[in-house]
Amino acid sequence: MSCPREYQTEAVIIRKMRLGEADRIITLYTPFYGKLQAVAKAVCKPKSKLSGHLELLAYSQVTLARGKKLDTIIGSQTINSFLPLRKDLNITSCGLYLAELVNLFTAEADNIDNHHLFYLLVNTLERLSQGANSHSCLRYFEIQLLEQAGYRPQLKVCSSCHTPLKPVINTFCPATGGIICPRCSFKETVSYSISVNGLKVFRLFQDCDMSTALRLKLTGELNTELEGLIRNYCYYILEREIKSCVWLDNLK
Amino acid sequence: MNQKHKTITDSVSRLISELSKLPGIGPKSAQRLAYYLLRASEEEAGNLAEAISAIKTNTRLCSVCYNIADDQKCPVCSSTTREPGIICVVEQPQDILALEHVGIFEGVYHVLHGAIAPSDGIGINNIRIKELIKRIENGKISEVIIATNPTTEGETTALYLYRLISPMGIHVTRLARGLPFGTELEYADDVTLCRALEGRQDF
Numbered sequence: 001m002s003c004p005r006e007y008q009t010e011a012v013i014i015r016k017m018r019l020g021e022a023d024r025i026i027t028l029y030t031p032f033y034g035k036l037q038a039v040a041k042a043v044c045k046p047k048s049k050l051s052g053h054l055e056l057l058a059y060s061q062v063t064l065a066r067g068k069k070l071d072t073i074i075g076s077q078t079i080n081s082f083l084p085l086r087k088d089l090n091i092t093s094c095g096l097y098l099a100e101l102v103n104l105f106t107a108e109a110d111n112i113d114n115h116h117l118f119y120l121l122v123n124t125l126e127r128l129s130q131g132a133n134s135h136s137c138l139r140y141f142e143i144q145l146l147e148q149a150g151y152r153p154q155l156k157v158c159s160s161c162h163t164p165l166k167p168v169i170n171t172f173c174p175a176t177g178g179i180i181c182p183r184c185s186f187k188e189t190v191s192y193s194i195s196v197n198g199l200k201v202f203r204l205f206q207d208c209d210m211s212t213a214l215r216l217k218l219t220g221e222l223n224t225e226l227e228g229l230i231r232n233y234c235y236y237i238l239e240r241e242i243k244s245c246v247w248l249d250n251l252k
Numbered sequence: 253m254n255q256k257h258k259t260i261t262d263s264v265s266r267l268i269s270e271l272s273k274l275p276g277i278g279p280k281s282a283q284r285l286a287y288y289l290l291r292a293s294e295e296e297a298g299n300l301a302e303a304i305s306a307i308k309t310n311t312r313l314c315s316v317c318y319n320i321a322d323d324q325k326c327p328v329c330s331s332t333t334r335e336p337g338i339i340c341v342v343e344q345p346q347d348i349l350a351l352e353h354v355g356i357f358e359g360v361y362h363v364l365h366g367a368i369a370p371s372d373g374i375g376i377n378n379i380r381i382k383e384l385i386k387r388i389e390n391g392k393i394s395e396v397i398i399a400t401n402p403t404t405e406g407e408t409t410a411l412y413l414y415r416l417i418s419p420m421g422i423h424v425t426r427l428a429r430g431l432p433f434g435t436e437l438e439y440a441d442d443v444t445l446c447r448a449l450e451g452r453q454d455f
Contacts, residue, residue: 021276046432052441056404081442089411093370100371247370
């Protein structure tokens with residue numbers, strides 16, 4: 001049986017690219033089709049009925065028509081445009097960082113159901129726009145994203161010798177995909193030390209829900225430590241820099 | 253043996269290839285343009301070639317506002333009737349054309365040549381923000397109108413500029429946002445409607 005020509009989906013707009021005079025290629029992250037690229041025609045013109053509903057970070061209900069190479073967006077209605085997020089430079093920048101992370105960690109393929117990651121993104125954008133602590137939001141998102149993308153770090157036992165970790169300063173090793181104990185740390189050339197409190201927060205964020213994570217106010221030092229570790233781990237996985245990080249650092 | 257013959261000459265093929273690099277021109281349009289130029293008079297083709305060559309050799313960026321100019325200063329910056337204390341900040345030189353077409357703005361411009369797009373790696377060093385700040389510091393500026401596009405990148409740039417310029421004690425304004433003329437309310441998005449309500453005015 002052939003697929004219907006048109007289909008509808010919820011989506012978050014995570015990237016936009018120019019196409020010709022007034023068209024755009026929009027990258028959508030959807031709950032049941034995964035990452036999609038679609039053409040939005042004439043969205044740069046002032047009278048476009050779609051443009052406002054397809055702005056970066058908008059959470060919209062989108063109607064698409066199947067095409068040979070790329071699908072075309074034929075209708076869109078905003079579900080949540082996260083209005084307060086658009087009035088604050090720091091929060092907008094955090095939102096753009098989340099969108100870039102999702103874009104980098106996901107592959108474009110048909111019908112990849114990852115509604116957990118989709119709703120994680122929507123909920124994080126919602127919390128950010130409600131004024132939640134941006135440090136906790138970002139760290140929780142990153143740790144959960146790693147899990148959803150299949151890169152959950154091993155935090156309970158040493159990822160090299162598999163012995164339970166002791167409450168001492170351990171080492172995070174991107175190559176082994178988790179924490180390694182002090183005895184194994186000399187084997188790895190690229191590794192970063194992680195404090196006892198850093199490891200506790202890391203473990204908590206891996207297993208708790210968002211509300212619990214956001215009740216925790218990260219100190220500047222702890223946030224910097226976790227941010228650095230996660231960035232290094234992401235760099236190891238992606239083999240490239242996350243461009244938005246430079247901008248986030250600029251704003252600090 | 254199936255041997256593929258060359259069907260077009262090298263010079264035509266080169267022209268088609270060059271034309272198809274232009275925005276909005278696909279291979280078929282490029283082919284049509286190339287064959288039109290083949291049929292056109294030598295003078296017409298020569299004029300086009302000369303105009304293309306002149307755009308690269310005779311133009312430069314205005315030393316004040318970074319708009320496209322024939323001389324060191326663009327026509328707006330060299331005009332004596334414009335108010336130099338009011339700067340309108342735009343993303344691209346084409347935006348100046350649109351604003352000048354309206355014909356009610358009496359101030360001068362500053363072209364950023366882009367907008368901050370963190371995920372594309374475009375930050376403050378890739379657009380002409382430093383030049384704008386230097387210009388504000390060195391001149392008697394009373395107002396800066398931020399006319400970046402109402403997109404997420406444009407808004408990010410506007411918020412960043414506001415953060416930089418407002419502590420200097422200069423009046424910073426943003427172009428009003430609302431419903432475009434000729435559209436219908438029911439198709440408007442939340443952000444536009446919100447801004448339109450916030451920026452409503454007395455009759």
